[in-house]
Amino acid sequence: MDWHGYGSVRMGQFSMQGQDAEIPEFYRGTSELSFSEETLFGVQMQHDISDDMQLVAQWQARGNRDFKPETKLLFLRWQLNDAWQLKAGRLDIPLFAQSDTQYIGFSHNYSRLPKSVYWRFDFETGEGISLEHQQNWSWATLKTQAQWSNFDGLLFKSAAGGSGIPSHLRDIRALKFNLDTQKVNLVAGLMKTDVDLQSLDQRFIASLTPTLQQLGGSPSQIADFFADTSFTNGGNYWFYGLRYHPGDWHFEVERTRYGIDGAIDGQTSAWFAAASRRFDDLVLTLHHEQISKHPLAASEVLREGTPPQFYPLLPLMVKSLNQRMLRLNVLSARYDLAPSMALKADYMLGDVVFVTDGSSQAAHGFSLGVDFVF
Template identity: 25%
Template sequence: MTALRVIGLAAACLAITPAFALDQGDYRWNAFGTVGVTYLGGEEDGRNYGINGQTTDTWRGDQLSKFGTQLSYGLTDSLNATAQLTAKAEQDSWEANLEWAYLAWQANDQLLLRAGRLRTPAYMYSETLDVGFSYPWLRLPDEVYGQIQLSNYEGVDVVYSLPLSFATLSVQAVAGQAKDRDYYLFDEFYDTDWDNLLGASLSLASNNYGTLRVAYNQAKLTIDQPLLGIADSKGSFLSVGYQYDDGSWISANEWTQRTIDGPLSPDQNAFYLMGGHRFGDFLPHVTYAQLDEEKGARQSSWTLGLNYSLAPNVTLKGEYKQVETENNFEGMFVPSGREVFTQSIPNFDGEIISLGIDFVF
């Protein structure tokens, strides 16, 4: 089985679609995970980087390492139950997480309805966010995937898939809320509520030319952090992505726009462009990523990666990322309390090395 087919199968099994419905009494069980370490160089001692500040100037495994399992069971021929559990670190402690817990009713070959705890469909890789084997990087591009700190919500979604002669068109609509979620800022966690969450996405998966995806989500956002001034503020997130993989050449690209009401929450635009080519079991790849805020603030990075297929379901990955900020923008670096208080945030320049193994069963 080629690496392309295994990746497609892994993603499909871990993101329930009408094509993988179960008969009554049948079940499907998957396990997945990442064992990895990462290191930040080029910055002064004690600096942190990343969505939870877990990348530092010492080798650490809690930024990348995670483990998960997913079980789906056919209650009837058209009604399935699915639960997904993960174990991963938040800052300095490991926690178990119920990422998914939902019922799925397949009304017909094209229409699927789900209700319960579901993945927030903000990004191109949202459905397999914790399944590192489903994407080429060891760490997803921080400039894009560090913008939204919400991976799931409680509510409903509807997925309609329409087979075409040259592609499959899928339309998804979501509605729900997410209460008491953690939001990481200034090296602390704050309680956050996402109310009136609404979203829609459209995906066109062609037979020969890759997959194009467009998604829009919005919610009323409240963060229990007085300095931000975010209370019942409207937030919106737009994502446009394209991915291609013919077994030899591979490309993944995504552009996002984040808007939150409030003078202390500037708009953000971000994108990444990735390309690679397989040489037998090896996959070298390169990625350029950029995150922009208002008034010229910017983080940009280049990532060089090399993957090696140890087995059809196990991949060894290594990456080198050169990242820098401009115009006194912290980007994904964690500023100190003094820098925040005095508004004297410097420009940052770091080199991030990551090594690890992704697997799926």
């Protein structure tokens, strides 16, 4: 039985003109210095059941969840042959280039992976099966992953004061491709799922039905309005990334786009671009990141014949979701204290963008901490 672990101990702050920026899991709830928001510990166990089958379990305790241990991963891995393997259980859903290692801070040069892309979704893990293939050539390695899974948990944390809304993702079908050469890494993936957000739908029904009645809506018109604005629909997600590392330099870009089909808040797109330079034990990284929303116009959501007095309610519904976007420039420094420990610091400067009207407010922050593995 093999045991490995990782952790991050970090203090930091992120504020918008001296106030809480209200961005979930990003120093939310205070504009003061936080020692727990990004501090976490994890341990992973691997047990060989037979020559070709292993049991893998990973537990994680995060400061922003009061360090309550959670089972992050728990699966059986069956090595079918030299090229194919099958996993079954609780798995990482391939949403990013670094899905497998995003919480292992020591594995990258950022103080934190760019927040705009690596949003720390609750649906990063799901219960299901994954079929994986690895093709080796003399000049490159191609890894392909096909996964089917389900998720039950919390989404739309901004709309619920940080606590989230009960949600279900069914029949998550995900594909990921990773091509790795000596200096270049290309990665791409996509995901389709059926989203069940009836809890959010019911919130809007309860709060808006009296208003729609006052606006003269008939029962059938009101029912059609809520059917058109429902968040229970198909969901989609895709991403791609490129890393180029010639010598002491390292360049990286990654982009993603996702949303619920026909949802009033539209699609979300995010990207970052980074350049790093190593000087012996010191690595400096400068990156730009941003995330933006693309709300749909009322005419794209509501069916023909909808009473025109219903249209102004859509911006109010989007506003109630309390979604905020980011545009940041970040300078990060990493200093390798030991073969398994790195001291990291960063400074963030940019603005927080409000989805409803596109207005923005200046924001800044910093962090200082250590990442380690054992």
